[in-house]
């Protein structure tokens with residue numbers, strides 16, 4: 001396991017060319033430099049013999065948010081799950097093509113899937129706190145899997161606090177860290193899941209419809225959080241909400257029937273889509 005983590009860490013430091021991209025948000029802070037973080041090459045994801053994602057290639061940039069949009073069943077979640085080796089947890093599933101994290105092939109023979117999942121965190125549509133665990137234990141859960149040695153135990157408290165602060169949840173839960181996570185509101189539970197994903201300090205965070213079950217205020221908090229995380233890591237967000245994609249993302253990919261129809265800067269895809277199918281979808285004239 002240690003080798004795989006090392007390999008990822010080393011390649012992370014040595015790879016990536018710097019690029020600067022135009023910022024589309026008027027209220028955006030000064031854009032930080034970016035570089036390619038995840039390179040997807042000809043990715044096909046199958047369930048048995050059926051391809052749910054077909055030959056998709058795209059580059060995800062560091063310190064940028066990429067939105068994935070498209071109708072139900074077009075392969076958004078499947079694509080996301082290929083980026084941290086979750087797809088293969090389904091018995092019939094298989095993957096073709098390449099996913100490179102900082103140049104390191106996450107499907108390489110020597111790569112440890114658990115190490116990949118620590119570098120590439122994931123949050124699902126419905127909050128999934130562990131019901132028998134306290135708030136503190138929920139945040140630390142990923143760490144326990146991630147780090148078996150005693151040396152880090154003393155720092156767990158600090159890591160939990162930092163992750164909860166980053167998820168904008170600390171002030172709401174700091175006095176009840178030992179109570180059950182199921183006593184939290186839906187929005188708090190989702191931010192708890194985000195804190196759990198952040199505790200391992202991932203390089204990439206995958207959010208699969210993270211606000212689908214949340215009220216407007218909780219949704220706003222998660223969107224603000226995405227915007228803050230953007231200063232540090234690459235974020236991918238699947239959403240059915242066009243306004244959300246427009247608000248939070250730098251790039252948007254439109255998927256249809258498992259294919260990626262279009263991948264453009266968000267400002268362009270929503271004002272001047274290249275493909276008529278993209279236009280039909282974003283204007284609500286689809287199907």
Ligand SMILES: Nc1ncnc2c1ncn2[C@@H]1O[C@H](COP(=O)(O)OP(=O)(O)OP(=O)(O)O)[C@@H](O)[C@H]1O
Nearest residue numbers: 047051052070071072073074075076077078079090
């Ligand atoms: N566990 C599975 N076994 C077999 N087929 C699956 C499985 N999960 C998803 N699929 C199929 O793969 C295709 C893509 O599904 P996926 O969940 O990626 O779509 P999606 O774009 O995320 O949809 P939604 O917007 O509804 O979440 C669909 O045809 C779906 O039926």
Ligand SMILES: [Mg+2]
Nearest residue numbers: 076077078208
């Ligand atoms: Mg989905």
